[in-house]
Amino acid sequence: MKVTLFATCIVDLFQGNVGKATVELLEKLGCEIEFPESQVCCGQPAYNSGYVKESKDAMKRMIDTFIDAEYVVSPSGSCITMFHEYPHIFKGDPVWESKAKTLAEKSFELTQFIVDILKVEDVGAHFEGSVTYHTSCHMTRLLGVKEAPMILLKNVRGLKFTELPGKEQCCGFGGTFSVKMAQISEQMVDEKVRHVEETGAEYLIGADAACLMNIGGRIERKGMPIKVLHIAEVLNSRG
């Protein structure tokens, strides 16, 4: 199966490991990976801050980049949610609305793609350690992907899972919110970190690099021993 990878700008610049794990994992599952060089950012930072005009050019660029793909897959629930927003954003646009729809229909978050399209529930991973999982808001609420990561994690050998208390609560990232409303964001991420600590897990796993950058950055600042990993890294692990 041909998969066109939408790496996201965070992964491209800061979290290369997540991109590598995604590529290797999908290849193990028999996919052929393509990475179009013209991909940039999905436009979310500007769009969510209210700069709709400024973000539309980036969106058009992304639509053109991925429009001919068979499947677009990304290791980020939030960025894929953005692709799914495009048809609403371009509503009424004679050219771009239908193109946006075409793109949205074939765009999937990584775990969603593995479970729903590849129909794989056990990726053959082996990961020794106790983990807890952060459910990202955009991925669960807006994209509606709740079960897929749980199904895949459940089948990882060696992995001990503890549910995160208050898992439905936002970690306080929220894009520019994290710097614009830094004081509130700090309280939110602190409560999240406290909950992670309560589980006693060695690892915090998530499916969105941005949330992990936020929670992980706070964990690191506090000097806590908890390690943060993207779900692609866990699923790509072979013990």
Add this chain to the structure above:
Amino acid sequence: MAMKISTDQFKERVDKGIHDGFMRGAVASAQDGMGKKRHIAADELGNWEDWRSHGEEIRQHVLENLDYYLEQLSENVAKRGGHVFFAQTKEEANQYIKSIVHKKNAKKIVKAKSMVTEEISLNAVLEQEGCEVIETDLGEYILQVDDHEPPSHIVVPALHKNKEQIRDVFTEKLGYTKSSKPEELAWHAREMLRKEYLTADIGITGCNFAIAETGSISLVTNEGNADLVTALPKTLITVMGMERLVPTFEEMEVLVSLLTRSAVGQKLTSYITVLTGPRQELDVDGPEEFHLVIVDNGRSKILGSEFQSVLQCIRCAACINVCPVYRHVGGHSYGSIYSGPIGAVLSPLLGGYEEYKELPYASTLCGACTEVCPVKIPLHNLLHKHREVIVEREGKAPISEKLAMKAFGLGAASPTLYKLGSKFAPVAMNPFTVGDKISKGPGPLKAWTDIREFPAPNKERFRDWFKNREKGDK
């Protein structure tokens, strides 16, 4: 009380909220408790999503036909001998109510809980006229006794107070001598209030839903105070927001079910009071005179706009009870009697962007509010819509942000610029990088690194790794 509840700036209000440990403890435990109860009450129905869709449909239908139903309502109220007054502004509403007070030479007024009367500052107006105004909802009563403290929640106005604080207020202001047991506190309030109902000249209520077909108003309470306010005083005035009505009792039943389950996780509240006009010939109680004041106060401007769906709101506060921002800053931080996500959408519309421009940004757009709204208001989308209006129509965004976003637009839309910029990112960030992280970031990054570490850009971008790997394969 007016809609605006503080002269402090947004940042100062948030700062106060965050440093109020008592309030935060009370809010967190209330959110956890009510959140769980709401979940159970919603699941109990079995097909909650269908109920939500039905609720949404009813509210949208009413808003699309608001003129028709308002006319039907007012005709039916008049038929039963009631008086209807349409107030375009809060001043008009207050003026009308004042005129009744003068006519009746009223000195004492008992009130059931009403957010719209807070919105129009009715209590202050009446007190200026020399009236004694007594709130009879327990939460509102506590706040009134505590030097007119503003509500921090639209359903549970004294949510931010714990029982010990309430005991202290009662001790100081009412000479209360008993414990902080909720039963004892409530009993004391009950004793104080009972005699007020009997001696009040006028009763004032809000309105959960007016029923157009019959000209009735309905009130949902757990304390029965609305029963007494509507039954005992000779004159009754009901004040309602112009959108708070339904066609018939059938729709009222659906919305009340959604309201009580969403608000406090109850199948039904202890009391649902329905009043249809003044006392009729064979009635044993009820007011001799009934006035319905229908308040616009900016609502018709929202009607027909991109924000129309906010008028679907049935004031259940489910969105407030799940909001992670409200959880940490509390209701007073919003600076408006309407707090939480619904307040962040509604306050700028009713009170203007100048006063409430920060509120739409006090959200991570996590969507928790939208998910629980029983009438499907896309709250997080409306918050986003506000941001768009603030940036693009109002031009109220800071210049530095505008420039940054302009640069973003250019960079993100041009692969060449993006590639160039991202290639040099590690070099640009080098002076701030220690090991693989940035602990003291420049510019806007500082707000991030004041709280958390920021990763240094990878020396090899993912795209370069991928390209090299492809080459290696070949």
